Amino acid sequence: VFDVSPPFLNRLLYGQKRKSLHAVNDVSFSVPMGGCLSLVGESGCGKSTVARLVTGIYPPSSGQIRFAPGKSGQPLSAQMIFQDPYASLNPRWRVKNIIAEPLRELKLIDNDAGIQARVAELLGIVGLAASDGEKFPHEFSGGQRQRISIARALASEPEFLVCDEPTSALDVSVQAQILNLMRKLQDELGLTYLFISHDLSVVRHMSDRIAVMYLGRVVEEADTETLFADPKHPYTRLLLQTIPNVNAPQRNREIAAGEVPSPLAPPPGCTFHTRCPLAQPRCKSDRPELLPKADGARVACHLA
Ligand code: SF4
Ligand code: MG
Numbered sequence: 001v002f003d004v005s006p007p008f009l010n011r012l013l014y015g016q017k018r019k020s021l022h023a024v025n026d027v028s029f030s031v032p033m034g035g036c037l038s039l040v041g042e043s044g045c046g047k048s049t050v051a052r053l054v055t056g057i058y059p060p061s062s063g064q065i066r067f068a069p070g071k072s073g074q075p076l077s078a079q080m081i082f083q084d085p086y087a088s089l090n091p092r093w094r095v096k097n098i099i100a101e102p103l104r105e106l107k108l109i110d111n112d113a114g115i116q117a118r119v120a121e122l123l124g125i126v127g128l129a130a131s132d133g134e135k136f137p138h139e140f141s142g143g144q145r146q147r148i149s150i151a152r153a154l155a156s157e158p159e160f161l162v163c164d165e166p167t168s169a170l171d172v173s174v175q176a177q178i179l180n181l182m183r184k185l186q187d188e189l190g191l192t193y194l195f196i197s198h199d200l201s202v203v204r205h206m207s208d209r210i211a212v213m214y215l216g217r218v219v220e221e222a223d224t225e226t227l228f229a230d231p232k233h234p235y236t237r238l239l240l241q242t243i244p245n246v247n248a249p250q251r252n253r254e255i256a257a258g259e260v261p262s263p264l265a266p267p268p269g270c271t272f273h274t275r276c277p278l279a280q281p282r283c284k285s286d287r288p289e290l291l292p293k294a295d296g297a298r299v300a301c302h303l304a
Contacts, residue, residue, distance in 0.1 A: 024049050024216045026290075029209075031160075033068065036186065036193040038203035040239065041213035044263045047196045050213075051164045054194060055080045070159045076192075079158040083165035085145035089137040095148055096133030099123070102155040122151040127181060143174035147181065154185070164196045179206060201243045204228065212236045215263055215271040218290055222297035232297060232304040234276045270302070278303055 024046040031037040039047040052058045054065055055078050070076040082088045089098055099119045102108070109115050120130035126147040137145055146166060153161060163182070167175040183206060185191060197203050203210060204224060211221040212235060220233040231237045258275040261267055267274050273283040283302060290300040 024053070027213075027216075027218055028290075029211050029218065029221060031192055031194055032208065034186075034190055034192055035208040036195055036206050038195040038197060038207040038210045039213055040197055040200055040203060040210055042198055042260055044215070044260055045213040046216040046263065047213050048164050049216075051080065051162045051194065051196050054078065055162050067160075076160045077156065077158045078160040078162055079153040079156060081146075081149055081153050081161060081163045081166045084169055085142065085149040086137060088149055089145060089152075091137055093136070094133065095123075095135055095137065095140075098137070098148065099133070099152045099155055102152065106156055108156065118155070122155055125154065125185070126151045141174070142170050143178055146170065146178050150178075150181070150185070154189070159190070160192045160194070162194045162196070165198070166195075167202060168197065168199070175202065182206070199243075200228075200239050212239065215261065215266045217271065217300065218298070219272065219300045220297065221290070222295070226295050226297055230295070230297075232293065232299045233272075233301050234278050234303075235272050238275075270300075 027046070027050055029037060039050060041047050049058065053060050057080070067075040067078075093101075096116070096119045099122055100115050103115050103118060109118055119133055123130055123132055128144065128147055128151070132140075132144075137148065140148065150166075166182070167178050170178060179202070182193070186193060193206065195203055195206050200210070207224045209221065209223050210227050211218045212227075212233065213219065214235050220227070220231070220236045222232075227236065228240070231240055261271070261274055267284075268287075269285045270276070270279070270283040270288050273279040276283065280302065286302070288300045288302045288304075290298045291304075292298050293304070
């Protein structure tokens with residue numbers, strides 16, 4: 001669906017603070033039409049920056065983002081779903097007006113009766129009642145609010161959804177409901193997803209492929225089955241170890257091996273060498289390239 005090619009972004013000036021933030025380098029991947037690629041990594045790895053570049057919220061300082069044409073022959077339309085639905089829903093608006101806003105703004109429907117009918121249909125698609133449109137965002141639970149933001153994102157009939165930690169503010173049981181809804185919508189509407197999470201277990205059942213990011217770079221990318229069965233990068237293995245195992249006593253999910261260095265001053269050589277249990281002298285000076293392996297994975301590690 002889209003293809004992000006290097007050199008992608010070297011430096012990003014963020015807001016008025018003019019502080020460079022989450023530099024992303026040489027990130028390159030493509031998402032197949034109707035599929036789901038997930039970007040996974042700890043906070044500060046640059047995954048949200050990639051999401052905002054793809055949806056056009058930030059401009060890239062170099063490199064390119066190419067979209068395949070969608071069904072209409074026009075470039076694919078993308079919408080974004082954020083982590084905190086409450087922050088992205090106007091608290092003073094009734095839900096029906098929140099969902100109708102893109103319909104009005106993009107002039108997709110030009111009469112009020114049509115807009116009302118479409119809003120009711122969108123509420124139904126995400127599992128809410130038409131009467132919920134009369135309420136305000138604060139009258140809903142976190143999971144219901146995420147359903148509202150999904151309905152709003154779907155209003156403009158996007159073919160491509162960029163989802164930045166859409167369930168990480170929710171309880172585990174509610175998380176599962178929203179993930180199931182998103183999978184159902186993907187099937188029914190033929191959507192394509194770029195899904196962003198810090199948690200490999202969340203993306204496991206959503207993703208066709210997974211790209212693991214560390215300090216602004218993709219360190220491993222593989223189809224989901226291969227990544228879980230045969231993780232090749234020491235960082236991917238570390239992330240997998242933090243997934244709780246239902247058969248084992250609850251483990252501390254914090255990653256034990258040291259602090260993540262500042263993304264503003266990444267270490268030289270392999271950026272993971274300060275935390276890597278397998279680091280060798282050359283890892284401190286030579287940066288490993290992301291290279292293809294026989295099973296279709298790509299890995300950036302001297303030992304892989
Ligand atoms: Fe670890 Fe070296 Fe591989 Fe980096 S290149 S992940 S430091 S072994
Ligand atoms: Mg983020």
